[in-house]
Amino acid sequence: MNQPILELKGIHKSFPGVKALDNASLNVYPGKVMALMGENGAGKSTLMKVLTGIYSLDDGEIFYKNKQVKFTGPRHSQEAGIGIIHQELNLIPELTIAENIFLGREITNRFGAIKWSVMFDEAQALLDRLNVKHKPSQLLGELSLGEQQMVEIAKALSFKSEVIIMDEPTDALTDTETASLFTVINELRDEGYGIVYISHRLKEIFQICDDITVLRDGKFIAQRKVAETDEESLIELMVGRRLDEQYPRVESKHGTTCLEVKNLSAAGVEDVSFTLDHGEILGISGLMGAGRTELMKAIYGALKRHSGQLLVEGKAIDPRSPQEGLASGIAYISEDRKGDGLVLGLSVKENMSLCSLKYFSKGMQLDHRAESLAVEDFIHLFNIKTPSRNQIIGNLSGGNQQKVAIAKGLMTRPKILILDEPTRGVDVGAKKEIYQLINQFKEEGMSIILVSSEMPEVLGMSDRILVMHQGRISGEFMASDADQEKIMACAFGHNTKELSA
Amino acid sequence: MNNKVTSTGDSPKVGSVINKKWLIEQKSLIALIMLIVVVSFLNEYFFTVDNLLNILRQTSVIAILAAGMTLVILTAGIDLSVGSILALCGAFAASMISMEIPVLIAVPVSLLGGAALGSVAGMIIAKGKVQAFIATLVTMTLLRGVTMVYTDGRPISTGFTDVADVFAWFGTGYLFGIPVPVWLMIGVFSSIWYLLNHTRFGRYIYALGGNESATLLSGINVDRIKIGVYSICGLLSALAGIIITSRLSSAQPTAGMGYELDAIAAVVVGGTSLMGGKGRIMGTLIGALIIGVLNNALNLLDVSSYYQMIVKAVVILLAVLVDTKHK
Numbered sequence: 133m134n135q136p137i138l139e140l141k142g143i144h145k146s147f148p149g150v151k152a153l154d155n156a157s158l159n160v161y162p163g164k165v166m167a168l169m170g171e172n173g174a175g176k177s178t179l180m181k182v183l184t185g186i187y188s189l190d191d192g193e194i195f196y197k198n199k200q201v202k203f204t205g206p207r208h209s210q211e212a213g214i215g216i217i218h219q220e221l222n223l224i225p226e227l228t229i230a231e232n233i234f235l236g237r238e239i240t241n242r243f244g245a246i247k248w249s250v251m252f253d254e255a256q257a258l259l260d261r262l263n264v265k266h267k268p269s270q271l272l273g274e275l276s277l278g279e280q281q282m283v284e285i286a287k288a289l290s291f292k293s294e295v296i297i298m299d300e301p302t303d304a305l306t307d308t309e310t311a312s313l314f315t316v317i318n319e320l321r322d323e324g325y326g327i328v329y330i331s332h333r334l335k336e337i338f339q340i341c342d343d344i345t346v347l348r349d350g351k352f353i354a355q356r357k358v359a360e361t362d363e364e365s366l367i368e369l370m371v372g373r374r375l376d377e378q379y380p381r382v383e384s385k386h387g388t389t390c391l392e393v394k395n396l397s398a399a400g401v402e403d404v405s406f407t408l409d410h411g412e413i414l415g416i417s418g419l420m421g422a423g424r425t426e427l428m429k430a431i432y433g434a435l436k437r438h439s440g441q442l443l444v445e446g447k448a449i450d451p452r453s454p455q456e457g458l459a460s461g462i463a464y465i466s467e468d469r470k471g472d473g474l475v476l477g478l479s480v481k482e483n484m485s486l487c488s489l490k491y492f493s494k495g496m497q498l499d500h501r502a503e504s505l506a507v508e509d510f511i512h513l514f515n516i517k518t519p520s521r522n523q524i525i526g527n528l529s530g531g532n533q534q535k536v537a538i539a540k541g542l543m544t545r546p547k548i549l550i551l552d553e554p555t556r557g558v559d560v561g562a563k564k565e566i567y568q569l570i571n572q573f574k575e576e577g578m579s580i581i582l583v584s585s586e587m588p589e590v591l592g593m594s595d596r597i598l599v600m601h602q603g604r605i606s607g608e609f610m611a612s613d614a615d616q617e618k619i620m621a622c623a624f625g626h627n628t629k630e631l632s633a
Numbered sequence: 634m635n636n637k638v639t640s641t642g643d644s645p646k647v648g649s650v651i652n653k654k655w656l657i658e659q660k661s662l663i664a665l666i667m668l669i670v671v672v673s674f675l676n677e678y679f680f681t682v683d684n685l686l687n688i689l690r691q692t693s694v695i696a697i698l699a700a701g702m703t704l705v706i707l708t709a710g711i712d713l714s715v716g717s718i719l720a721l722c723g724a725f726a727a728s729m730i731s732m733e734i735p736v737l738i739a740v741p742v743s744l745l746g747g748a749a750l751g752s753v754a755g756m757i758i759a760k761g762k763v764q765a766f767i768a769t770l771v772t773m774t775l776l777r778g779v780t781m782v783y784t785d786g787r788p789i790s791t792g793f794t795d796v797a798d799v800f801a802w803f804g805t806g807y808l809f810g811i812p813v814p815v816w817l818m819i820g821v822f823s824s825i826w827y828l829l830n831h832t833r834f835g836r837y838i839y840a841l842g843g844n845e846s847a848t849l850l851s852g853i854n855v856d857r858i859k860i861g862v863y864s865i866c867g868l869l870s871a872l873a874g875i876i877i878t879s880r881l882s883s884a885q886p887t888a889g890m891g892y893e894l895d896a897i898a899a900v901v902v903g904g905t906s907l908m909g910g911k912g913r914i915m916g917t918l919i920g921a922l923i924i925g926v927l928n929n930a931l932n933l934l935d936v937s938s939y940y941q942m943i944v945k946a947v948v949i950l951l952a953v954l955v956d957t958k959h960k
């Protein structure tokens with residue numbers, strides 16, 4: 133193997149109550165894509181933040197181009213040629229795409245005036261390269277989450293980098309967006325860039341990466357060549373044990389109808405009707421922007437309905453706010469943790485109980501004991517890695533934040549649980565834990581709507597699958613007759629309404 | 634799966650948590666103590682019971698305003714109208730007292746008046762989606778104008794009746810050797826502390842300030858929280874107005890001018906973030922005391938009022954810098 137361009141050796145980093153990195157190492161080779169893998173909270177993001185100088189390291193050495201280095205902050209590392217795309221988006225919605233890409237290094241003339249046309253042209257070139265169909269002058273806030281992620285990637289490319297780090301870049305991307313990202317990664321590899329690729333999606337690792345480094349509990353576990361490993365042994369390296377079947381579907385007797393949606397229309401949703409039984413998992417598939425999230429928010433009451441009817445257990449409901457949605461027994465877990473899912477500045481406990489505080493209070497007064505007990509239960513049930521329930525949730529790893537978000541919905545003991553991309557950023561082991569929990573609640577008669585862009589997840593977990601296309605339902609399948617191709621066909625708008633009971 | 638990080642149950646009573654939280658809160662407390670020690674050396678009158686009680690009483694008005702302001706700032710809002718509400722409700726109370734309306738009616742009525750005025754601002758902010766700064770800038774100007782019209786620009790005396798004597802107790806009375814305004818301040822801070830830490834409303838205030846859209850999506854009536862905090866802030870402004878009016882036996886139309894900035898300063902020195910979602914009410918009390926001690930000390934040390942402003946500005950800056958350094 134050739135000489136690494138970047139070497140991290142024996143890195144240690146502790147936070148109060150957490151040993152995030154405990155002898156972690158990583159080599160990055162020019163012209164290769166190095167996958168960095170590990171469970172939620174294994175320390176992947178922290179390692180990258182230590183590298184780029186966002187966190188200071190407690191112990192260890194970093195060599196870049198054979199010289200020992202110590203970066204003082206992202207700006208410093210960026211100037212040295214290390215670009216990073218963080219797991220959480222760091223863009224400003226009120227600015228244009230071009231302004232976001234060149235934030236802090238606007239192209240100016242001698243007098244400090246911004247040369248807009250030059251900046252727009254360069255931004256346009258980057259967007260073209262990534263196949264993003266937007267003008268650089270458009271406001272970032274008008275873009276979907278996935279498109280914003282693409283802008284973040286464009287921004288990293290705009291630096292004259294030699295090493296590019298991508299922390300779960302495809303989390304919010306559609307399949308086509310992912311494909312264009314991979315094209316770009318392949319180009320970069322050919323141009324000799326060293327790339328670090330962090331993802332929980334094994335499929336992508338085998339598709340795009342050359343080598344794999346595995347971290348577990350902050351420790352370096354192994355470095356392998358992709359060509360010489362398979363999924364199973366990789367999972368074993370990450371989790372430290374073997375995992376059996378990934379999608380543990382349980383057959384359960386469906387009960388009576390729980391939710392009925394009739395001719396519902398809202399912004400981005402047109403004339404949608406479906407039913408959902410007690411004890412059923414209904415998968416909702418479709419491309420990003422197909423109106424899935426809008427449909428769910430409309431049912432929950434967070435989005436205004438233009439027309440249509442909702443019935444829960446035969447009774448008409450008319451939720452006009454999330455509050456009324458919750459009161460009707462519907463809980464919705466957002467796909468956007470940072471945006472409207474969690475309050476990142478509050479603790480794990482405060483986030484988890486936020487929707488269900490009325491169960492934990494006597495009159496006006498909060499019952500701290502009852503609240504803590506319930507929260508503690510869920511921390512154990514979901515195996516959430518946190519030093520304590522009072523940890524600020526923003527300090528948890530992405531996957532663990534997601535588990536708290538799901539627990540938050542479950543705490544309200546809803547009749548209908550709507551999960552929007554529930555396993556985004558969640559590691560294989562934890563995914564399975566979440567699936568098992570979903571199944572457990574299903575067996576208890578809860579009705580679950582599972583919105584997911586991950587095909588295997590929808591196919592593996594759902595009893596029935598609806599596919600959406602441009603705000604309408606373009607296909608409905610029983611799990612037994614669904615397959616990837618049929619669903620994709622519907623997602624692209626080939627209407628094949630096919631349902632066999 | 635991982636046993637390095639175990640989820641340990643810890644209640645606020647466990648030592649380690651108390652230490653850390655305490656240390657952060659104690660930074661402003663340490664600053665306060667240091668200030669007191671230094672001034673005690675510079676002036677022997679400073680550290681006497683009389684003077685300390687005096688400081689507490691002088692601080693109580695700003696502290697009470699700052700308590701309400703803390704709630705508002707925790708929701709990522711701001712209330713510029715506290716000084717105007719103080720003046721208007723003070724004037725209103727004074728004229729009621731001068732008409733010999735019993736204290737037991739006059740005081741609650743002007744308190745409720747303050748709450749109502751605050752809730753109007755809250756409504757404009759919540760329902761009208763107007764930024765808090767603008768909305769309260771409007772009510773600040775408007776209510777000051779109303780006060781001027783109402784008082785005709787002249788002080789309103791509470792008169793020399795028995796009712797006025799009873800009313801004077803709020804500003805000048807003592808209970809167990811401690812001035813009544815100080816008791817009121819203690820009462821206000823205890824209630825707000827309870828509200829923030831032991832009620833749903835308090836939890837929602839933090840959530841709203843931390844992430845409004847997430848709070849909304851969690852099924853919480855965000856508008857009600859907003860209207861609630863501005864109402865409480867208005868009510869406490871009225872209380873401050875009553876204390877001042879009672880102390881002077883008259884309501885000044887210009888009372889409380891500029892107090893909103895002192896109140897905001899106390900909140901910020903106390904470690905509450907203007908971005909919302911982060912802060913403690915006891916920090917605000919300490920912040921108010923720091924400003925109070927400083928005012929008192931500068932007077933005792935015969936520092937000219939021109940320099941006082943400069944010193945105050947520097948201290949506020951230092952306090953805030955120390956605070957952000959730690960984060």
Ligand SMILES: Nc1ncnc2c1ncn2[C@@H]1O[C@H](COP(=O)(O)OP(=O)(O)OP(=O)(O)O)[C@@H](O)[C@H]1O
Nearest residue numbers: 147152172173174175176177178527528529530531
């Ligand atoms: N600023 C912080 N303060 C306290 N603890 C932190 C902080 N940042 C990270 N941690 C902790 O360090 C550990 C490693 O977190 P990190 O974010 O690196 O995990 P990760 O491997 O990126 O996980 P994921 O796949 O879920 O994103 C976690 O236990 C996390 O809670």
Ligand SMILES: [Mg+2]
Nearest residue numbers: 176177219530
């Ligand atoms: Mg991470």
